[in-house]
Amino acid sequence: CSEYQKVLKEDDVKKKYEMAEKLYSEGDYTRAIRLFDQIVPNYIGKPQGERIIYFYADSYYQKEQYYQSAYQFERFAKSYPRSEKVEQAAFLGAKSEYLTSPKYSLDQAETKEAIERLQVYINSYPESEKLEEANAMVQDLRRKLDKKSFEIAKQYNTISDYFASIKSFELFLKDNPGSEYREDALFYKFTAEYNLAMNSIYSKREERLNNAIETYNVLLEDYAEGQYREDAEDMLTDINKELEQFSK
């Protein structure tokens, strides 16, 4: 029976506190967390609590349990707003939230929360040396949200619901004018419009072909040397060929 096991079962809060701090400084976070779990409630509101909750949060952070560390760092920042560590805690809390953000194809509640917390951090500590990192994280998360909307709109084209795809890209381009996916969105909007027009009944085809050309023009204007140029031009040739029958 190790000393750790003994202390774990003991009632003496002080002993646990000492051992937890020792384990934390040695980097044994798993065992430190178990002790902190037991003693944190006793120290809430007490001066030592400031140290303990910070260590507690940091232990979770080091163990990559980011849901826990995000919560504990936030709790720390709320309870000790005047602490020297508060900026550090706000940063690590926001970063923990950033690290909980799942891949783009799942629910993005954590991503939105992380953007919010990073933004609060950026606004509160405009002089911070972590500013660059924080901004990079925000950008990364925004890109993820953009990718999500983009992929959903693109899928509608894949499953041949061109109407839904066009509408979704329209909204995407309106909502995210500066998105990194703007070029892709314009190209796939053009593709969906092309597909819709080509599969339309005669009476609606001309109008829809012209709609597609409009999008083509925007794409070519903004991304003259873009990656989709060749494909787009091929499709335009098809459209023009198709339009000939209407000009007669």
Add this chain to the structure above:
Amino acid sequence: AQAQDVDFDKGKTYTLGGLEVTGLKSFNEQTVITFTGLRVGQEITIPGEQLSEVINRLWDLRLFSDINFYQTGVEGDKIFLELEIVELPTLTDAKIVGVKERKAEGVLEEADVKKGEKVTEGFLANTRNYLVNKYKKEGYLNTKVYINTIPDTTQANGVKMVINVDKGEKVKIRDINIEGNEKLSDGRIRKAMKNTKQKVFGRFWKKSKFIPEDYQEDLKSIVNKYKESGYRDARVLSDSIIYNDDNSISIDLEVEEGNRYYFGKIDFVGNAAYTDEYLQNLLGIDEGDVYNGVLLAEQISDPNPDANTIENLYQNTGYLFSSINTVEVAAVNDTIDFEIRVNEGKQAYLNRVEVVGNDKTNDHVIYRELRTRPGQLYSKDRVVRTIREIGQMGFFDPETIDIQVLNPNPQNGTVDLQYGVQEKGSSQIELQGGYGGGGFIGTLGLSFSNFAIKDLFNKEAYKPIPMGDGQRLSLRLQASRFFQTYSFSFSEPWMGGKKPVQFSVSLSRTLQFQFNPLTRDVDRDQRFVINGITLGLAKRLRWPDDSFQLSHALSYQSYELQNYFGFQSIFPFPDGNGTSNNLAYTVALTRNNTSVNPIFPMRGSLFNLSLKFTPPYSLFNNVDYANLGDDPEFQTLNPQGEVVPDEGKISQEKLRWLEFYKVKFTGAWYTNIVDDLVLKSGFEFGFLGAYNQDRGVIPFERFFLGGDGLGNFTLDGRENIQLRGYPNQQLSSNVGSTIYNKFSLELRYPITLKPSASIYALSFAEGGAGFDGYEEYNPFELKRSAGLGVRIFMPAFGLLGIDFGYGFDRVPGATEISGWQTHFIIGQQF
């Protein structure tokens, strides 16, 4: 801090000279000061935001019932403050008296009485009200609840709580007396009162109890009942409740019926999208009909989303912002004219359509199933249908799917939709060892219903298994000393991601060794091997309606016997060596519009028509099956030296490539009778035939009726048909039936439909029979049974159940009727 200088004109900035905390009981002064965040020596503006912030922060802790700051002195620019707090007492123990002991704990939990709660007046009042209402709802009308709090001497500022519950006697309604009614009988009025019933011996469906809220509702129901029959002015003049000596009550009602009215002219105003005639037809009420206010309201708007109402007509065709008001414009004698005023508004188109809450399942799996997409017209029935279909995917808890209509914009005619889902566990792991059939049997089964095969080699995705692409993967290994089976199956609901065409593949291999039960020896050289592969495609159809699915499957099985003498009824090979191949094509048409929970459908129906057939080899292989015995190639010498047909060779010839066709037709209807009670009525029919009567019907693929219907032993392709109340497979002959039918009625009632466990009780009556050929078929000669049972569905275990069935008829060959039989149901779905 700079901004505040200007804003607070009256505030004065001091240095905090000291802070004293008074009124402490269990807290330490230093602790409270730390809570406030104030430090001696800091700057403080009074009055100002700082102190109110501190007060708010302390309130948020919910530890104090009063918080006050006082100024105790000012010296120059130093200010001294006193913080007076009143601590809330903490609940250290709670007891409840007057409730059955074993229920006490549960009641406290329900009422949210927990140790450590802060005891406020509000907490006491809530607890009292909760308990009084709880027992009133159970019919204890005279419930009284007293709560005493006693200081706990062992703990600073702690209190103990004793709750005295005096339920009194259950109050029943002895009689309901009605006066003033001529047009409706007492009985009809009492029937209209849905939840307030007289005490009647023998009725157990609805117990007689008096719940004030329900009673008030029921008084309205009486008036509505009159309205349905034209008595528009009917009202309840007075109602009195009389307490009787025998702890029951009597209710005296006096009604005034008034005159009978008729519908006059009904005009539509404001409708542009639909003509008057169209709406008039939909309304279905004509001038001169007996006035029926309830019907009129129902024809215009009904909470049931499937109802054919005017409101739904508009809501299903984009008119989200429409409203419909019915106004009485004239009442002449007994005739009332109506105006139905329609405010159509703009048609609403969908903008953003989002799904939230999917933290395991990838977007593309859900979005492709949505029936509401950006750019479409808003339609209520499409929303309802989407919710139903998301529920049926099996990845989300069907009971908690919700829809939010966001950013409705009547000017632009746009609206956003957001579907909220909650993932539920949809994987099953089966790992078991057991002793059965003369040896140890080990089973390992894995079944993932939301797999992502593209992440199979992606280490990151193993949390704990790659999932989220909606694919189904299952793997099952079972082995004992004398047999081994391996099976694998995979399916992808949208092959290629473009069209809803489901692709599936399954592989299986079974090895069976000769086992001697006396010596307990296994001879692995004597073996029976079955290998199989099935490829399937299933496609949802749009015509005749989009609940139809057409599926195709190509399957191949090979059977190989090596010195193996089991299953002689199927494989009559005298030397124990032979092979058989089954190459078949199955085409099936299914219609499923059950809703909403696949584990417990409440309504809808499910039909399945399938045809399985092999190539007609005998048409072109020129073998004369009737006279094989005359062919020298199929003859042998018997011990007496005579030439006789070689039965082994003949059997081998007939079984080398199986030749058959099989037709099955099954159907089930789910009808919601009352409340959550559902009637499932179903039929099944199956027929196995041969193209070439000389070859005969194969001994494979046959139907075995009776018992639980579980398909544990299906190596010859047999189908076990459930017919409870009889022993397993005993209603068919040894070789199995070639034709069968079955009819069943099942009443189901859910006990709980939580995602963690769905439980329902059922009772059934069914009948069915299997026959050895078309000549024997008689649809009226059924083996009947009835009984009851229960089903438990837990996502981790699948379905478990037990049924007790009573068979009214004799099993073939038996002298007595079947009687009571117990059936355990494991893993069989629905």
